[in-house]
Amino acid sequence: MQKGNAAYIKKMNLKLILKCVMNEHCTTRANISKKLALSKPTVSALVDQLLDEDWIYETGDGEASINGGRKPVNLMFNPEKGYIIGIDIGGTSVASGITDLNGKVCAYRDFPTQVNLEHELFKGIKQSVESMKQELGIDEAKILGVGVGVPGITNVKEGTVKEAPALKWKDFPIRERLKEVFDLPIYIDNDVNISALGEHWKGVGRNRKNLIYIAIGTGIGSGIMINGKLYRGSNYSAGEIGYLVTDRMHAKNYHPVYAGYGFLESVASGSSIGKQLSERLGRTVSAKEAFSLYQKKELTALEVIDFAIENLSLGIANYVSLFDPELIILGGGVSGSYHIIRQKMAVIMKRYTPRECEVVLTTFGKEAGIVGAVALFLKEFDTLIDI
Incomplete structure (x- = not known):
C-alpha cells in the first residue's frame, strides 16, 4: 500500500x-x-x-x-475541542454567535443592519465577536473558523455576493472584507441555504436526506437538500422560488415590488402583503397587522392574503412535484402566521401534487442563522468532524 x-x-x-x-x-x-x-x-x-x-x-x-x-x-x-464563529447578515439585523462543535450557541450578539451598512457593518461584526470571545474567555487557538450567511446569490467558491438587493450589494467581495477582520478560514453562502444546512444538522430535518427549506419574509427563498447534500445549481442560484410564476394572467402585468425580486415574492412575501394592503387601505400596514386583519375577516385583507396563500401554495406544490422531498420546512417572518393559513394551503397543495408532503415550521428562533453558518463551516472545512 x-x-x-x-x-x-x-x-x-x-x-x-x-x-x-x-x-x-x-x-x-x-x-x-x-x-x-x-x-x-x-x-x-x-x-x-x-x-x-x-x-x-x-x-x-x-x-x-x-x-x-x-x-x-x-x-x-468533546464539543469544547474547538469553537466556530457563525454570522448571519440579514437585511434587518446582523446576528453573530460563537458555538461549540455540537452547535450549542455559547454567546450571541446582534445589531441593526441598515444604519451600519455603509461604513460600520464589518466594524460592528468585529466588535461583536471580540465581545463574545472576552465573555467566554476562549483561547484564540481554539476558534477553528467562520461561517457566514448573506441574503443574496453567493458565489461560494470566490466568496463574492453576486446580488443582494436587501444590502444593495452587487458583485461584493465579502470574503475579502471579512479577511480584514478575521485571520481564519471563512465560508460564505446564501442565508436560506445555511438555514437548510442547520435544520438538516440540528433541527427538524435531522435524519432526512431530502428536504426543502423555504423562508418567507421580505422576499421568498429556499434551500434544497438532495441525498443529504446542498444543491446550489450551476450558477449558485438554485432555490430561487421567489421567481416562480404561479399566476399566468397576473404575471402579464407583473412589475417587481423591488428590483431583483421575482413574481411569487411580489404577491406572497411579507413585504408585498404589507405593501399591497397599505396601498389599498391608504395607510401603512405591516405583514403582522395584515394577518391580524385577516383573522378578523377584514375584506381587503381577505382578498390580498387569500391571493397570496393561493400563489404560495402553488409554488410549494410545484416543488413537491419536482423534487419529491421528505419534508418542507417553513421559516421567515410570515411562517409565524402559518397556523392561520395552514388549512387553506394544505387543501390547495393536495389538489395539485401527486402525493402529500409534510410541511412543518422551523425549530429555530433568532439563532437559526448562527447554527446554519456553523453547519456550513463544518460541511466545507476539512476537519475530522463530518456532519
Whole structure:
C-alpha cells in the first residue's frame, strides 16, 4: 500500500470513529470495532490518537459483560475541542454567535443592519465577536473558523455576493472584507441555504436526506437538500422560488415590488402583503397587522392574503412535484402566521401534487442563522468532524 493511501485511510477511519462516538453519545472501543468492522488494535490506536488530540475523552466505567471481567471504559465526544464563529447578515439585523462543535450557541450578539451598512457593518461584526470571545474567555487557538450567511446569490467558491438587493450589494467581495477582520478560514453562502444546512444538522430535518427549506419574509427563498447534500445549481442560484410564476394572467402585468425580486415574492412575501394592503387601505400596514386583519375577516385583507396563500401554495406544490422531498420546512417572518393559513394551503397543495408532503415550521428562533453558518463551516472545512 502506498504511503499516501495509508494516510488517507487512516484519516477516513479517524473520521468514522469520531462520528461513531458523536452519534452514540457514549460508547466503547469494543462497540466501535463491532459497528465499523475495524480490528480492535486499529480502533485502539486511533482512539488513543483522538484522546491525545482532545477530540474525545474517557468517562467512568461501562457495564460489565455477562461473563464478568474488566468493565469497558466509555468514550464521549468533546464539543469544547474547538469553537466556530457563525454570522448571519440579514437585511434587518446582523446576528453573530460563537458555538461549540455540537452547535450549542455559547454567546450571541446582534445589531441593526441598515444604519451600519455603509461604513460600520464589518466594524460592528468585529466588535461583536471580540465581545463574545472576552465573555467566554476562549483561547484564540481554539476558534477553528467562520461561517457566514448573506441574503443574496453567493458565489461560494470566490466568496463574492453576486446580488443582494436587501444590502444593495452587487458583485461584493465579502470574503475579502471579512479577511480584514478575521485571520481564519471563512465560508460564505446564501442565508436560506445555511438555514437548510442547520435544520438538516440540528433541527427538524435531522435524519432526512431530502428536504426543502423555504423562508418567507421580505422576499421568498429556499434551500434544497438532495441525498443529504446542498444543491446550489450551476450558477449558485438554485432555490430561487421567489421567481416562480404561479399566476399566468397576473404575471402579464407583473412589475417587481423591488428590483431583483421575482413574481411569487411580489404577491406572497411579507413585504408585498404589507405593501399591497397599505396601498389599498391608504395607510401603512405591516405583514403582522395584515394577518391580524385577516383573522378578523377584514375584506381587503381577505382578498390580498387569500391571493397570496393561493400563489404560495402553488409554488410549494410545484416543488413537491419536482423534487419529491421528505419534508418542507417553513421559516421567515410570515411562517409565524402559518397556523392561520395552514388549512387553506394544505387543501390547495393536495389538489395539485401527486402525493402529500409534510410541511412543518422551523425549530429555530433568532439563532437559526448562527447554527446554519456553523453547519456550513463544518460541511466545507476539512476537519475530522463530518456532519
